Amino acid sequence: MIKVGVLGARGRMGAEVCRAVEGADDMELVAAVDQGDERDSLAAAEVVVDFTHPGVVMDNLRWCVENGLHAVVGTSGFDPGRLDKVRGWQTAKPGANVLIAPNFGIGAVLMMHFAQKAAPFFESVEIVELHHPNKADAPSGTAYRTAELVSAARAEAGTPPSPDATTTELHGARGTDVEGVHVHSIRLSGLIAHQEVLLGGHGEVFTIRHDSMNRESFMPGVLLGVRHARDLPDPLTVGIESLLGL
Numbered sequence: 184m185i186k187v188g189v190l191g192a193r194g195r196m197g198a199e200v201c202r203a204v205e206g207a208d209d210m211e212l213v214a215a216v217d218q219g220d221e222r223d224s225l226a227a228a229e230v231v232v233d234f235t236h237p238g239v240v241m242d243n244l245r246w247c248v249e250n251g252l253h254a255v256v257g258t259s260g261f262d263p264g265r266l267d268k269v270r271g272w273q274t275a276k277p278g279a280n281v282l283i284a285p286n287f288g289i290g291a292v293l294m295m296h297f298a299q300k301a302a303p304f305f306e307s308v309e310i311v312e313l314h315h316p317n318k319a320d321a322p323s324g325t326a327y328r329t330a331e332l333v334s335a336a337r338a339e340a341g342t343p344p345s346p347d348a349t350t351t352e353l354h355g356a357r358g359t360d361v362e363g364v365h366v367h368s369i370r371l372s373g374l375i376a377h378q379e380v381l382l383g384g385h386g387e388v389f390t391i392r393h394d395s396m397n398r399e400s401f402m403p404g405v406l407l408g409v410r411h412a413r414d415l416p417d418p419l420t421v422g423i424e425s426l427l428g429l
């Protein structure tokens with residue numbers, strides 16, 4: 184049995200993770216911690232799952248690494264600077280693996296993978312992410328990661344920047360720029376988590392779309408991460424692609 188602790192346990196995702204862990208034959212939920220609770224009960228866990236807030240996740244992660252607890256992180260807000268900080272903590276105190284996944288949805292991981300593969304073949308690429316209005320951060324972690332992957336694939340293939348003749352613009356009209364890729368964020372009641380990657384070429388548009396219809400959709404990926412957390416080949420892993428054999 185894998186002993187699992189959850190940070191953000193009363194949140195939308197955290198509550199779903201608690202249910203999923205309790206329903207898994209090979210896992211035991213040993214601690215459920217949220218805002219205002221002491222983290223000490225997490226010491227009984229082998230793997231801690233964090234779905235909190237971009238503003239607090241670094242403090243939680245540092246605490247996990249310092250206490251030798253493997254961490255599976257779904258909280259968004261990770262950029263290269265934050266990842267470097269995590270590596271620094273792991274160098275100072277080796278032993279705890281960290282898996283940070285911008286998206287645990289299997290379809291979302293495939294969407295990112297396909298977008299990365301397709302990106303060098305098209306003149307233009309832009310990303311539209313659509314989420315529920317309670318989301319704290321924009322753009323989404325998934326969109327940020329997709330843009331990073333797309334940008335790296337285009338740079339490696341020598342693909343020129345997407346053409347864009349815009350010279351006057353109301354602030355925000357063209358979205359935000361993540362490594363040369365325009366990302367547009369929609370916040371709308373009724374939505375959960377959705378993304379389109381639009382790739383434009385000569386007389387054709389290729390659209391890759393993924394929809395999470397509920398938060399259960401993330402659970403197979405989260406449980407997969409928990410099952411692998413103790414045996415990951417590297418101390419820091421970003422994304423569950425490698426766990427899926429991609």
Ligand SMILES: NC(=O)C1=CN([C@@H]2O[C@H](COP(=O)(O)OP(=O)(O)OC[C@H]3O[C@@H](n4cnc5c(N)ncnc54)[C@H](OP(=O)(O)O)[C@@H]3O)[C@@H](O)[C@H]2O)C=CC1
Nearest residue numbers: 191193194195196217218234235239257258259285286287
């Ligand atoms: N990787 C993935 O597949 C997915 C990632 N996410 C990401 O997960 C994160 C959480 O999303 P969601 O569940 O919707 O958000 P919620 O706001 O519903 O849940 C976050 C929970 O964490 C609590 N919390 C805040 N600070 C702390 C702290 N220091 N210690 C413990 N708990 C704390 C919050 O309490 P309070 O409300 O009192 O602040 C809240 O209960 C977001 O960053 C989101 O983008 C979401 C879905 C999928």
Ligand SMILES: O=C(O)C1=N[C@H](C(=O)O)C[C@H](O)C1
Nearest residue numbers: 259285286318323324325376
């Ligand atoms: O806040 C959410 O809901 C989600 N957050 C993650 C993100 O920022 O990409 C994953 C998914 O999109 C749901």
